[in-house]
Amino acid sequence: MTTLQESALSKPLRQPAFGVGILAVGAGLIAAFAVPVLADDYWLSSIIIPTVIMGLAGIGLNLLMGYTGLVSIGSAAFMSIGAFSTYNLLLRAPFLPLPIVLILAGLIAAIAGVIFGLPSLRIKGFYLGASTLGAQFFFEWLFTNFSWFSNDSQSLTISAPRLQILDYDLQSATGRYYLVIATTALLIALAFAIVKSRVGREWMAIRDMDVAASVIGIRVARRKLLSFGISSFFLGIAGALWAFGYLGTSDAHAFNLDKSFQILFIVIIGGVATIFGNFLGAAFIVLTPILLDRLSLIIDLSFLGDQGALANLQHIIFGTIIIVLLIKEPDGLSSLIKRGVEALRPRARSSG
């Protein structure tokens, strides 16, 4: 009986989970740094790196959408700001080390985020979504039309002039993986700290009912702008990693509306107002199309008679999986897994 009471009481504070959490984080870190030993270039470059970066971008949007309840469909624009800022800082201020450049790029994206977040003080929901769409189109236009941002390159593309920390070259797949995983680990820790802090709780209060939040003394306007800023900070760094840690070379069109929607789907499929759920969502969005393509290599589908029909069929299957998933599990993959784990627990207890 007492155990039940205890666990019920401690649940909001999540204390029992804390020790387990530290263990999990430690194990996760060890595993993360051991990955390059086990995985080859293919796994690192085309599976793990994009999934981790998109998961990070998902966290960025989730802080805004899941925790503060503000809709944005311009996430990719803030990623592009991060990417172009990183490029220009590396190029024009060669004395700055890479970590500082990434943080500065994140801050530049954050400033843009605050500016484009101003409409959120007056409008909500779909209307706000439409105004963030403005950011999406504005920055794609800006980076395509002013070649200064891409150092007057002929093809308007940017590629990292140098990718190194303390003379350690990060160009190889392993190097890029460590850059991505270390940055992401730090930002996950930051995200947890923010969400658990007073700021995070105020965001959730605003999300649940902003009038009530302002009545109890939360400065709603400031908190909303802060949310836009922090969200864009995450997205900016994710964008820089996407451009240089994953693609290698990119242009403004790598951050088009499709990418914004992808991030939105990652948040919805992974689970709104979660941190690790974003990585589940990212894995789903990034890996399912590849998996389907791989399956079609192995299963004999020649009765379809046509490679084109096969390629289109993959899109249909992908769409169907999304629809089924959202009907069966509207709270996303993270909730599916959480409930799966909870369903396992009483069994373990009764047997032990």
Place this chain on the structure above:
Amino acid sequence: MSLFTKAISLAAAATMAATLMSSASFAEDGTGQQLYPLFTYRTGPYAPSFIPFGAGNIDYLRYINEVEGGVDGVKILVQECETAYTIERGIECYERYKNGYNGALTAAIYPHSSGLDVALTDKARIDKIPIVSPGGGQNIATDGRVFPYQYPLVFDYWSEAQIIVDYIAQQAGGYDKLKGLKIATLYHDSGYGRDTIEPLGILSKKYGFEDIQIPVPHPGEQQQTQWQQIRRAGADWVFLRGWGVMTPVAIKTAARVGFPADRIIGDIWSGSEDDARPAGAAAKGYLAVSVFPPGTDYGILKTLKKDILDKGESDLKDNSKFGTVYYNYGVIEAITFVEALRTGHKKFGNRPLTAAEGQWALENLDIDQKRIAELGAEGLISPLKTSIDNHKGETIAAKIIQWNGQSWDTRTDWIKADASLFADVIKAKAAAYAKEKGIEPRVATN
């Protein structure tokens, strides 16, 4: 319980995914074969141009495998990988096939997308895999000393600008007649479209024609203002650097403002059947630059018809696409691959080539007039000779074709661009790139 089953099935799916990705043990053994990873985009907005293009590629390689018994006896294993014309999927395909497939070796990768070509630049340098983009590569990568692994074979937009000006000079009756002419360039407002601003500026200074540059924002469904501007400026010729829907809209709008179609010269990406046909009657007389000349009268096309198409072995579902611009583009591209393999076989022996050997072969390509005749490709391709200094080919040439309302007629023979004119500018750009990236240019040793 159902949740428990769900969790289990999820875990099962994840395990299955891992197995699938790590092994391909069910697939056929490729030992002793040369891999040709065919990057496809059978889905997405550009699928209509890929379908005939991919078929041209596949049909030629099928012919080589089944009728000629392989390239010097080495069979080519075609392995498709769908990119949907996105860079992310393209990178996955590159990573999947860069080290070969089930024993078949990779000698070169054709990314089939200019954006992907750029995105793979750094990776290919580290992995030492040649990236070949006939007609769609990066012009600065012509300098193979700075870009050892990029091959922008066959064509570039600076040469195209030269060819346009040469053709206009021919029509006007000499280069001295260019003085005072007004040539307007209507371009797709993108990196691709803006690429001709600089060379046309240089050419206009050299010959004294007036250079008018007018951008059209993507996708270009509305061009009334731009064409009125062209009318008002009194342009004599229009160089149309379109992309997708922009081209037919331009041709129709030109007719509406009364600009003659036979004074508009389209870019190579504005010069397919699907660019002209949607414009209907307005397109009659419309000109275009062609590096991939359409038609079925070439020797190799006749062979393909007899041995592949008529036997029902073609990848085409719609046989009317046979001999179109994009189909022939596919055939030409496959020829560059097969000829590179032959070049490599002469040095390394008749066996599948590695990427390092493929790189050597691509750098020592020499498809001369005699070889073109042997291939049955006279009129289809112009001579192609590469070296460390020049990864594009020493002579760049194109034809001018004209739309007769139903199909394309060839108007000129190959017009050769004067490579010396821009060589220094391109070299300087490559040198600047090398400096920015900290690359030490190779020295030509052979």
